[in-house]
Amino acid sequence: MINNIVSNLKQFFLKSGKQKAVLGLSGGIDSALTAKIAVMALGAENVTALILPNNNLNQSEEVTDALNFAKDLGIKFEVIAIDEFVSKFSELPWEASKIANMNIQSRARACILYHYANSHDALVLGTSNKTELALGYFTKFGDGACDCEVIGSLYKTEVWESAKELGLPEKIISKSPSAQLADGQTDEAEIGVSYAEIDEILKKFEQGKEPETNNEKLIWNRINANKHKGEVPPTI
Numbered sequence: 001m002i003n004n005i006v007s008n009l010k011q012f013f014l015k016s017g018k019q020k021a022v023l024g025l026s027g028g029i030d031s032a033l034t035a036k037i038a039v040m041a042l043g044a045e046n047v048t049a050l051i052l053p054n055n056n057l058n059q060s061e062e063v064t065d066a067l068n069f070a071k072d073l074g075i076k077f078e079v080i081a082i083d084e085f086v087s088k089f090s091e092l093p094w095e096a097s098k099i100a101n102m103n104i105q106s107r108a109r110a111c112i113l114y115h116y117a118n119s120h121d122a123l124v125l126g127t128s129n130k131t132e133l134a135l136g137y138f139t140k141f142g143d144g145a146c147d148c149e150v151i152g153s154l155y156k157t158e159v160w161e162s163a164k165e166l167g168l169p170e171k172i173i174s175k176s177p178s179a180q181l182a183d184g185q186t187d188e189a190e191i192g193v194s195y196a197e198i199d200e201i202l203k204k205f206e207q208g209k210e211p212e213t214n215n216e217k218l219i220w221n222r223i224n225a226n227k228h229k230g231e232v233p234p235t236i
Contacts, residue, residue, distance in 0.1 A: 001007055001158070001162065002037065002040075002162055002165070002166065004044050005037055005153065006037055006040045007041075007156075008018075009037065009041040009042070009051060009148070010041040010151060011055070012148055013041070013042060013123070013214070014178035014209070016123060016147075017129070018121065019042070019046050020046045020047075020048070020120055020121060020122035020123070021038050021046060021047050021048070021051060021122055021123050021124075021125050021166075022043055022047075022048045022049075022050060022113055022116050022117050022120070022122045022123075022125070023038065023047075023048075023050070023113070023125040023126075024049070024051075024052055024127065024143070024162065025049035025050065025051050025066045025069065025070055025077065025115055026048055026051075026052075026062065026066060026127075026180060027061075027062035027063065027064075027066040027069070027172065027176065028062075028172065028175060028177065028180075029159060029160065029163055029168070029172050029173055029177070030127045030129055030151060030159060030177075031066075031171050032069055032127065032157070032168055032169075033126040033151055033162060033163050033166070033168065034125055034126075034127045034150045034151055035047065035049055035073060035161055035184075036073065036166055036168065037070070037151070038125055038128070038150065039073050039074075039075060040179055041179065043077050044073055044074040046076045047076070048075060048076040048077065048078070048116070048120070048122070049066070049070045049075055049076070049077040049078075050078050050079075050080060050109075050112060050113060050116060051063055051066045051067065051070070051077060051078065051079045051080070052079075052080055052082050052108075052109045052112060052113075053079070053081055053082070053174050054082050054083055054105055054180075055081050055085060056083060056184070057180060057181070057183055060129075062080065062180065065169075065171060065172060067079070067174045068169075068170075068177050069169065069172065072169075076155065078116075080112060082105060082108045082112070084235075085108045085112070086104055086105055086108050089104050089217060094211040098182075101183075102139075102181040102182055103139045103140075103180075103182050104144045105142075105233060106138075106139035106142025106179075106181065107139060107141055107142040107145075109142065109143070110124075110141060110142050110143065110145040112135055112143075112164070114145070115127075117147075123147040123148065124145070124146045124147050124148060125147070125148065125150050126143070126144070126145075126146030126147075126148060126150060126152065127143065127146075127150070127151065128143060128144065128149055128151070128152060128153045128156050129151050129155065129156050129158075129159050130151075130152055130154055130156075130158075130202075131154055131155050131156040131157075131195060131198055131202065132156070132224060132229065133149065133152050134137065134183075134202050134218065135191070135198070135222050135223060135226065136190065136222065136223065136225070136226020136227065136228075136230065137187070137222075137226075138182075138229065140228075140229050142196065144184070144229060155160055155199040155202070155203075156177070156195040156198070156199060157195060157196055157199045158199075160173060164186075176188070177221070182228040191222070192215075192218060193215050193216065193218060194220060197215060198219060200217070201216050201219045202213065204216070205220070205223075218229065
């Protein structure tokens, strides 16, 4: 499975005429696996990681884990705090909602990634997995903004399996998944269902089966509510 992704990523870059890639490295498993695959496909010399913490929210441990992993991979990296970029939005003449304050962090990171990519003739690698993409569990024009999704064919449970197979650090593998957009936020607590159960539900839906249990209905409703995130905006 991973070998196919590596081969296809290599072909994608050959067809695009690009050699260099950049991605956001958070200290979590999805971005770590994406970085590892990118190095396997493109070579460490062609991959750059931007570590983009919000110092008001992200623990220093997350930054340290991302730094150590980037060093282990032998890739170039930069640490750029997004605090000052995000704080400017508090000057807007309206009161921000909780969701606006969360999403602007992800969108600030996307702007910085594309600024780097445009300045270095590089492509931005997405770090979303198949489970997140199916649920629409990403920020539109934020972490959903990329030139290709590297692990978008892997369910979250397959991400864990692949990370173990490739020997990623156990500390990164064992973390509770989090978008790190709010203090104490975890993915499974926010969604209300474990990733293991979500993946089984999604596989059931892929077979054309209808939701039956409460959790299945919860996931079904989330998918339908977020369908717009995966569609091209309509032209009126």
